[in-house]
Amino acid sequence: MLSWDIAVNRAINNAVPKVYKVLSEHPYVEELAKRLREAKLEVLNNLEKYVEETLQSVKNNGGNAYYVHDEKEAQEIVGKIVGKGKIVVMGKSMVAYELGIRKYLESLGNEVWETDLGEFLIQQANEPPSHIIAPAIHMTKESVGKLLKEKLGGVDENSKVEDMVAVVRKFLRDKFVKADVGITGANAIAADTGSVLLVENEGNIRFTTVAPQIHIAIAGVEKILPTLADAMIEPLVQSAYAGLYPPTYVNLTSGPSSTADIEHNRVRPAHGPKEFHLILVDNGRVKANKDSVLREALLCIRCGRCHFHCPIYRAIGNIWGDPPYSGPMGAMWSYIVKGDAKPAMYCVHSGNCKEVCPMRINIPRVLEHIKNLGLHSQTKM
Amino acid sequence: MYHVNNLSEIGKILVDNLNRYYMPFPVDKKVCSGWAKDLPRGGDTIIYTSCMYQIEPAVGMFLKLLPSISSFKGLMPLARLVKPSKSQLDRAYKILNNIVKALEKSGIKPGYLYEEEPYSGAILLEMGFLEEFREYAKKVVSLFKEKGAKKIITVDPHTHNALTRYQEFVKHDLEIVNYLELVNYTKKVEGEFTIHDSCLYSRFLGLREKYRGLIEKSGIKLVEDEMITGKDTSSCCGGPLGPVDLKVSEKIAENRAKDLEKLSKRLLVVCPICYVTLLPHFKGEIMDIAEVIF
């Protein structure tokens, strides 16, 4: 059997039953998912207004907020904030990957480290991610051991997973402590408070958002929710449908660190970052939002559940779609951000993805629409 | 590992054939209609095969030719040579006759359009040629009207799906119903089988419980596993991907067959495409339910 077949079968057999179990043990999650869909639709129906509100709310908190149209603008702004010769730690961000932020910062002479274990592994292997929340899913335990032996030493292909994790932990702890800038994505952003929500299990995102003096969050405009109450739902739903419930950590950041310990006067900074920057990204999303069928894709919360139910992903997943967007959601997103209709052509409309998607996105219908657009225009095929 | 065929070129050829023959490939219409002997021609209520059971066993030959389609200006004569074998046709004809018998037992005597029967256009819809599908759907609807058909009884999931979706593309008042909604099992059967669901019946058209009910009432014991035959987990056979990328289509079929083999060496299917796609990969016996319970 090919190594992809082995790796993906292991992942499916682990992940799929876990999600069913989580959903049956916590039936309220399905209700939350419905509410989340409604809240996200409210934003998509009034996108401009919510983008404005979010930018203003972040400024009210003493943060800096930007709206960027494309990769170039995003790189320029991040480059200006970071500068040269810095140590940067990154918490897994698909949007940062989409915009080529790591490579760009490296080209400016910065030392940049991915801190999510999966993302760290693919950075070390110089490979694209193969799953939206488990980017190194294509690697078997044995291949990880081999890679770490070459890059960091201390373990080999026969080592226990615990030992492999410990080696990376030791290496990255040093980087967290020395880092000047932390870059993350955002699972949700509250328009009314300018708060950013991040969900994780490893603790690397906490480190990234708090240890360095500067925190930059980069996210697509579709991550905005009307209120902080709505935004708080997203990490619960996302982690449940990823089969990782309860999540180990949920981080909420509203501007630079602050204290109100002297006369209850809120002043910034305190121990955490001195600077907070939010970069809201269009890069094809605004155009997609104007198309009533494509708009559905913007509801995706990146739980990665559809991947594990898709026969195409199982057959060719790690090379299907434009990195970091693979799987059924990736076939939609490859078109939105890269104008690439080719991955959509591979949809066999098995319909499993629509059955399991927490956002009730009829993915096969979105892909059918993309196929039609691709076949009748000069888009990348 | 994956290489997408030249789809615009394939689309042009499909549309050209549909305009000429009401079929996506040039097919001898007698191959399609040869199963029906004494059904009335036309009528209010017709059985509609879309030539799927009849021609599907030969489609693999076309799929193999597709990657090099632009270099074949003379594909038509080549295509004419591609014909299902006698045993493949006998099997298809038996399935269709069994379906008619089951309909008759339920008090329905359908008519049939014989060689005037058009293909549904499903391949255009499934490949994403929505504009071409709209144009073709209009033609098929007027043809049905011209022939006086009011109620269309479909016998396979791809045709049923295409026809139920006509409404989104062209206004009409035809009633579209699938034979599974109208029949009961007619034979008591013993033994164990596993089942490969049709994606379209199961997850798009709401017929999953219908055929499972018929199968179980007939006495068959279905061997199931939530991770293999569950509604959210049962995979596609890969067949509909054939025109896009045959290699990946076959890889999916191989994966699917391997999973199903773990449950039983006897497999039931409800779709002619699933049958043809899984056949080379499944180590065991595959039967359409219409061969078994009617």
Ligand code: SF4
């Ligand atoms: S499309 Fe749905 S199932 Fe797939 S990653 Fe997005 S939210 Fe999850």
